[in-house]
Amino acid sequence: MIKTAQIIPPWGEGMPSRKLIIPGAAAVLAAFAGPALSHPHVFAEARLDVTVDESGNVATLHHVWRFDDLFSSTVLVEFDKNKDMKLDADELNDVSETVYASLADYGYFQIVTHNGKDVAMQAPERLIADFVDNQLIILFESKPEKPLPLEGTVDFGVYDPTFYTAIDFTEDEYLAVKAMPASCKRSVVRPDADEAIAQNQDMLTDAFFNDPTGNDMSKIFATRLELNCGKDS
Numbered sequence: 069m070i071k072t073a074q075i076i077p078p079w080g081e082g083m084p085s086r087k088l089i090i091p092g093a094a095a096v097l098a099a100f101a102g103p104a105l106s107h108p109h110v111f112a113e114a115r116l117d118v119t120v121d122e123s124g125n126v127a128t129l130h131h132v133w134r135f136d137d138l139f140s141s142t143v144l145v146e147f148d149k150n151k152d153m154k155l156d157a158d159e160l161n162d163v164s165e166t167v168y169a170s171l172a173d174y175g176y177f178q179i180v181t182h183n184g185k186d187v188a189m190q191a192p193e194r195l196i197a198d199f200v201d202n203q204l205i206i207l208f209e210s211k212p213e214k215p216l217p218l219e220g221t222v223d224f225g226v227y228d229p230t231f232y233t234a235i236d237f238t239e240d241e242y243l244a245v246k247a248m249p250a251s252c253k254r255s256v257v258r259p260d261a262d263e264a265i266a267q268n269q270d271m272l273t274d275a276f277f278n279d280p281t282g283n284d285m286s287k288i289f290a291t292r293l294e295l296n297c298g299k300d301s
Contacts, residue, residue, distance in 0.1 A: 111233075116131055116132075119247065123245075124217055128210065131176075135202075135206070140199070168192075178226060182219075183221055189210050190213050218248075218297040219253075219298065222293060
């Protein structure tokens with residue numbers, strides 16, 4: 069079971085507020101399932117903890133997302149049904165169910181590859197929403213559909229291919245591995261957007277950008293945790 073207090077990272081003084089305008093009662097749904105845009109409208113700081121089991125396989129991916137002040141305020145206004153300026157358990161459950169439904173078609177923004185090939189992930193059983201220091205927190209766990217051994221190169225990232233939500237790992241240590249085998253080396257890859265576009269210009273067609281369910285764009289632009297495992301690591 070996910071326990072909020074156990075996995076929210078030390079965020080420090082918090083992230084700066086950014087402008088966000090999402091009118092209408094379906095604000096959260098629109099935010100997480102918006103059309104492809106040239107720049108994001110929702111911002112979140114993230115943490116990803118990868119857990120390895122005793123057999124050297126990836127056991128779980130543990131996600132924490134903390135959203136910017138303005139979007140969090142929007143969520144509060146939209147889901148505070150009794151107008152007491154806070155979100156109670158039932159209201160937080162409504163938030164989590166809304167986000168869960170709207171992210172299903174996008175693989176919950178997860179990108180996992182093994183030696184360059186996509187890894188199928190189980191949908192999380194549920195998402196947990198919390199409201200801490202006036203900011204929305206989303207937490208969830210997921211698992212690979214099949215055993216995922218730490219052999220060769222395994223990459224983990226989080227990215228919204230529609231560009232509507234920017235999920236940022238502000239510190240390299242917010243991409244972490246628990247019980248990483250000694251045969252693995254960990255690195256954090258932060259692609260330069262201009263360089264990535266230049267290197268992949270031939271494949272970045274209109275059709276590519278208009279397919280938000282595809283994950284090729286995510287592989288190109290996402291900040292990711294890369295594990296290189298083997299005899300030479």
